[in-house]
Amino acid sequence: MAHGGVGPAGRLAEGHRVTTTVAADGDEKAARTGAGGLPARAKVAVAAGKVTGAVSRAAGRGSGAVIGGRVALRLDPELLGRLTTGRACVLVSATNGKTTTTRLAAEALRAIGPVASNALGANMPAGITAAMAQDRDARFAVIEVDEKYLPTVAEQTRPKAIALLNLSRDQLDRAAETRMLAQRWRDGLAGTAATLVANADDPLVVWAAGLAQHVVWVAAGQSWQEDAWSCPQCGGVLHRPDEDWGCASCDFRRPEPAWALEGDALRDPQGGRVELTGLRLPGRANRANATTAAAVASLFGVDAQVAVKRMEQVTAVAGRYDTVRYRGRALRLLLAKNPAGWLETFDLVSGTDHPVLLSVNALSADGTDTSWLWDVDYTRLRGRPVLVIGQRRLDLAVRLQVAGVDFTVYDDVDAAVDAAPPAQIVEVIANYTAFQQLRQRVGA
Numbered sequence: 001m002a003h004g005g006v007g008p009a010g011r012l013a014e015g016h017r018v019t020t021t022v023a024a025d026g027d028e029k030a031a032r033t034g035a036g037g038l039p040a041r042a043k044v045a046v047a048a049g050k051v052t053g054a055v056s057r058a059a060g061r062g063s064g065a066v067i068g069g070r071v072a073l074r075l076d077p078e079l080l081g082r083l084t085t086g087r088a089c090v091l092v093s094a095t096n097g098k099t100t101t102t103r104l105a106a107e108a109l110r111a112i113g114p115v116a117s118n119a120l121g122a123n124m125p126a127g128i129t130a131a132m133a134q135d136r137d138a139r140f141a142v143i144e145v146d147e148k149y150l151p152t153v154a155e156q157t158r159p160k161a162i163a164l165l166n167l168s169r170d171q172l173d174r175a176a177e178t179r180m181l182a183q184r185w186r187d188g189l190a191g192t193a194a195t196l197v198a199n200a201d202d203p204l205v206v207w208a209a210g211l212a213q214h215v216v217w218v219a220a221g222q223s224w225q226e227d228a229w230s231c232p233q234c235g236g237v238l239h240r241p242d243e244d245w246g247c248a249s250c251d252f253r254r255p256e257p258a259w260a261l262e263g264d265a266l267r268d269p270q271g272g273r274v275e276l277t278g279l280r281l282p283g284r285a286n287r288a289n290a291t292t293a294a295a296v297a298s299l300f301g302v303d304a305q306v307a308v309k310r311m312e313q314v315t316a317v318a319g320r321y322d323t324v325r326y327r328g329r330a331l332r333l334l335l336a337k338n339p340a341g342w343l344e345t346f347d348l349v350s351g352t353d354h355p356v357l358l359s360v361n362a363l364s365a366d367g368t369d370t371s372w373l374w375d376v377d378y379t380r381l382r383g384r385p386v387l388v389i390g391q392r393r394l395d396l397a398v399r400l401q402v403a404g405v406d407f408t409v410y411d412d413v414d415a416a417v418d419a420a421p422p423a424q425i426v427e428v429i430a431n432y433t434a435f436q437q438l439r440q441r442v443g444a
Ligand SMILES: [Zn+2]
Pocket: 231, 232, 233, 234, 235, 236, 247, 248, 249, 250, 251, 252
């Protein structure tokens, strides 16, 4: 396996090499396109994309970024590569936490210069292209990438670093099976010149990063383990004593991490600790995201202390973790799209006795199959007030009943919020489209 043999110090040395290659590679890429400017075809594509985006916005069809990006890519299929030429790019991909980690890493890198980013989470090639066309001058780009597109986007943008956080089941009726996704990453990233910053605690991520030349391992934890009980290398059983894991039948095991989340602090490769208690984003999952973001930023020479200070300024990410006043209550908005995400969210609210308002939809952006509800351990909500809304509230009600959770079903958010005790925070947990609808409704 490629992950053996190099300790924390070696990883850091690798990081410094990356820093020194940024400028040189940028020059080489600039030479390809001629003085850093775009060829005529690409300029037309960018302009057409902007016009289309503006028309789409005027027609009230959202930000217009995705449709604009689509038109631009049709005119110049290599546009994304051209728009990232000469910049130092970072890609971030995962099942969960990629929007937040992208935001945190971008914030950390702003310590050393302007950063372009697809901050609103349009993470497929069209949305990424639109974001890069929008901000042509930033030296750095931190890009959230949908799991399925990671190898393609990596090929086009030639990133300096790629952060891989986790892989678990998500939208069963749409996405390729988790295992196949890991294989696709592994094949697609085998020859990459990028340094991978990868989660040592997720066996599928370790497998996916296994053929890459440069990997910085981060002990970021894994609370959802149901997709990683068998060895991706040989099919044997993975043993998981405490923090460690390894295959009983072959040499596949947890690599030695250079960075680690340890309680409320991160540990850097020199053994230095940086407290994460000042982060405004709550929960263990966000401390893990911050640890990964700090490891990414350090590849560009940003000190972990400086990176964390900057990350402390982030309070909400595309509405997530936002607390809003609505009908006399304070609602904290939490997004949970799949079983691993629900588990992280339960961890987040477990320290409180706040009422919990759950909303589940099954529109096409959510995946229309709600059988994933049965993968989530809803017993964690026993003993607190639970309010249920959403298009699939009856599916959820059946699930909660089986889990022995007391709950009340409401027709809409207003009725549910009115039923919650005033002057208390209500924890609102919703899946993707349910979350967007709620945000709109409560003005977040
Ligand atoms: Zn094995």
